Amino acid sequence: MSRLTLAQANTIIAAALERGAEIGLKPLSVAVLDPGGHLIAFQRQDGASTLRPEIATAKAAGALGLGVSSRTIGEMAADRPSFIGSLGPISPKGVLPAAGGVIIVDGEGLPIGAVGITGDTSDNDEDCALAGIAAAGLTPQE
Amino acid sequence: MSRLTLAQANTIIAAALERGAEIGLKPLSVAVLDPGGHLIAFQRQDGASTLRPEIATAKAAGALGLGVSSRTIGEMAADRPSFIGSLGPISPKGVLPAAGGVIIVDGEGLPIGAVGITGDTSDNDEDCALAGIAAAGLTPQE
Amino acid sequence: MSRLTLAQANTIIAAALERGAEIGLKPLSVAVLDPGGHLIAFQRQDGASTLRPEIATAKAAGALGLGVSSRTIGEMAADRPSFIGSLGPISPKGVLPAAGGVIIVDGEGLPIGAVGITGDTSDNDEDCALAGIAAAGLTPQE
Amino acid sequence: MSRLTLAQANTIIAAALERGAEIGLKPLSVAVLDPGGHLIAFQRQDGASTLRPEIATAKAAGALGLGVSSRTIGEMAADRPSFIGSLGPISPKGVLPAAGGVIIVDGEGLPIGAVGITGDTSDNDEDCALAGIAAAGLTPQE
Numbered sequence: 001m002s003r004l005t006l007a008q009a010n011t012i013i014a015a016a017l018e019r020g021a022e023i024g025l026k027p028l029s030v031a032v033l034d035p036g037g038h039l040i041a042f043q044r045q046d047g048a049s050t051l052r053p054e055i056a057t058a059k060a061a062g063a064l065g066l067g068v069s070s071r072t073i074g075e076m077a078a079d080r081p082s083f084i085g086s087l088g089p090i091s092p093k094g095v096l097p098a099a100g101g102v103i104i105v106d107g108e109g110l111p112i113g114a115v116g117i118t119g120d121t122s123d124n125d126e127d128c129a130l131a132g133i134a135a136a137g138l139t140p141q142e
Numbered sequence: 143m144s145r146l147t148l149a150q151a152n153t154i155i156a157a158a159l160e161r162g163a164e165i166g167l168k169p170l171s172v173a174v175l176d177p178g179g180h181l182i183a184f185q186r187q188d189g190a191s192t193l194r195p196e197i198a199t200a201k202a203a204g205a206l207g208l209g210v211s212s213r214t215i216g217e218m219a220a221d222r223p224s225f226i227g228s229l230g231p232i233s234p235k236g237v238l239p240a241a242g243g244v245i246i247v248d249g250e251g252l253p254i255g256a257v258g259i260t261g262d263t264s265d266n267d268e269d270c271a272l273a274g275i276a277a278a279g280l281t282p283q284e
Numbered sequence: 285m286s287r288l289t290l291a292q293a294n295t296i297i298a299a300a301l302e303r304g305a306e307i308g309l310k311p312l313s314v315a316v317l318d319p320g321g322h323l324i325a326f327q328r329q330d331g332a333s334t335l336r337p338e339i340a341t342a343k344a345a346g347a348l349g350l351g352v353s354s355r356t357i358g359e360m361a362a363d364r365p366s367f368i369g370s371l372g373p374i375s376p377k378g379v380l381p382a383a384g385g386v387i388i389v390d391g392e393g394l395p396i397g398a399v400g401i402t403g404d405t406s407d408n409d410e411d412c413a414l415a416g417i418a419a420a421g422l423t424p425q426e
Numbered sequence: 427m428s429r430l431t432l433a434q435a436n437t438i439i440a441a442a443l444e445r446g447a448e449i450g451l452k453p454l455s456v457a458v459l460d461p462g463g464h465l466i467a468f469q470r471q472d473g474a475s476t477l478r479p480e481i482a483t484a485k486a487a488g489a490l491g492l493g494v495s496s497r498t499i500g501e502m503a504a505d506r507p508s509f510i511g512s513l514g515p516i517s518p519k520g521v522l523p524a525a526g527g528v529i530i531v532d533g534e535g536l537p538i539g540a541v542g543i544t545g546d547t548s549d550n551d552e553d554c555a556l557a558g559i560a561a562a563g564l565t566p567q568e
Contacts, residue, residue, distance in 0.1 A: 002287075006185055009185075034192070036192060036320015036321060038193075038320065039184055039186065040185075041185045041186065042181055042183060043183045045148055050176070050178055051180075062477075065477030081507065082503035082511060083503075085507075085511050085514070086514050086522045086523055087481070089514035090522075091477055091480065095477075190351075191350055192348055193348075193350060196375065197371070199374075216366070223369075230369070230372065230374070233373075236370060238367070238370045239370055240364070289472050290469055290471055293469075320476060322470075323470060324470050325469045325470065327435075327436070327466075328466050328467065334460070
């Protein structure tokens with residue numbers, strides 16, 4: 001298994017949005033990327049603002065670009081804001097330092113894609129990303 | 143009605159992919175944008191290459207940007223290649239001069255979104271876009 | 285096997301440069317990318333001009349982006365110049381319509397990377413790319 | 427001597443990677459640029475994430491761009507974050523404020539190229555850059 005299928009990506013998105021509805025979150029936007037950072041599937045709920053596709057994508061793309069979750073990138077940014085800030089201009093899809101971007105790995109720990117969610121608090125965004133990954137029977141990078 | 147809902151966008155994509163399967167097309171990528179050119183939903187079928195998200199989006203975004211289908215933009219490009227070529231760098235999501243990008247209008251003829259499809263011939267891509275729009279009970283711009 | 289290793293990439297480059305020396309070509313630049321379009325290894329021979337890294341990369345990245353060799357993209361550009369021209373602004377690493385960019389596939393025909401070469405005629409550039417791929421015991425996409 | 431040769435660049439990379447293996451670092455990515463900031467050679471070790479080519483290049487390119495090491499740029503960023511942050515968007519390959527980017531000078535102190543390394547802590551990245559430069563019999567800018 002080297003990359004997520006479209007069916008898996010759709011399952012992740014449906015489950016993430018279901019989780020968001022269940023816990024009463026604001027409108028969410030969910031991007032699922034292949035391991036090279038290219039979009040497989042995306043959905044933006046009604047009422048979500050216009051930059052959400054780029055934010056959701058940047059959470060996932062930044063995670064794949066650096067090899068860690070966007071939560072960890074957020075922690076790095078707290079310590080070294082200029083370092084993380086310098087990555088935006090050199091990353092085609094940006095690097096977003098806030099939770100909600102999670103790498104998905106195969107049995108050997110290699111990336112097979114990533115999910116990025118935005119719309120509510122970043123903790124809630126990440127909660128939905130993890131719910132989506134679990135619903136698809138897949139494994140987030142630890 | 144000022145923009146497509148996510149439910150409508152998902153219906154368009156599902157019907158477009160069903161149409162592609164029915165007539166035996168190559169793997170398709172389908173983007174649905176709101177009237178401001180911002181992504182509502184996207185799906186890329188397994189086997190489609192990595193630039194397809196950008197191409198599908200550029201077909202729809204270019205159509206909205208100029209107010210005509212990407213088929214018409216292709217005809218404009220045949221007559222005035224430098225003019226159409228000059229738009230790419232100033233359009234955040236590009237302008238793609240080939241059929242497959244179709245504006246969706248409301249009862250007064252105002253844009254409520256657009257569909258962009260890539261993967262097979264541009265005629266077939268457009269055929270699937272129109273099938274998707276019809277399946278959602280919506281109207282393409284004439 | 286889901287992507288080329290660094291050892292394979294280095295073998296491809298060494299063999300491509302050896303082939304260039306053997307048939308007396310001008311200084312070459314060789315890029316090897318992973319299937320997501322990200323650089324694994326690159327070498328630019330002494331005397332090659334400054335934009336060569338970007339050209340070699342764009343040959344390989346464009347091939348992966350569209351799923352065909354940069355030779356085929358060159359043929360598409362002859363028929364539909366505005367279409368191919370429109371892809372540059374939406375492709376982070378460009379799309380270069382000239383031979384020398386070749387996708388490498390695994391046993392199932394799925395991309396595991398790509399090579400891009402520039403410096404001599406595009407036919408000679410491609411000849412060296414194929415020599416490099418063969419030397420590494422790998423298979424170019426047909 | 428006005429710029430590094432490809433042979434020197436390859437020696438630098440091989441020695442830097444050897445140093446990384448010797449002290450047990452994470453997978454490294456090493457870029458060697460000519461004094462104009464254009465890539466001569468690059469290698470990314472297996473397991474390194476996808477944005478590493480851009481980060482390694484930005485460390486070296488930013489150093490050449492400002493005429494000081496990326497370590498010094500990091501110190502400047504601590505004092506004047508907005509100034510350094512403003513350079514990213516106007517530098518084609520970015521400016522990265524963290525150690526690991528080192529200028530290489532000739533006998534008169536003029537730049538003949540630069541090395542940029544990323545993958546481990548920035549101190550370790552720089553350690554490997556200096557080891558690579560020493561192995562090639564060259565001199566880092568003080």
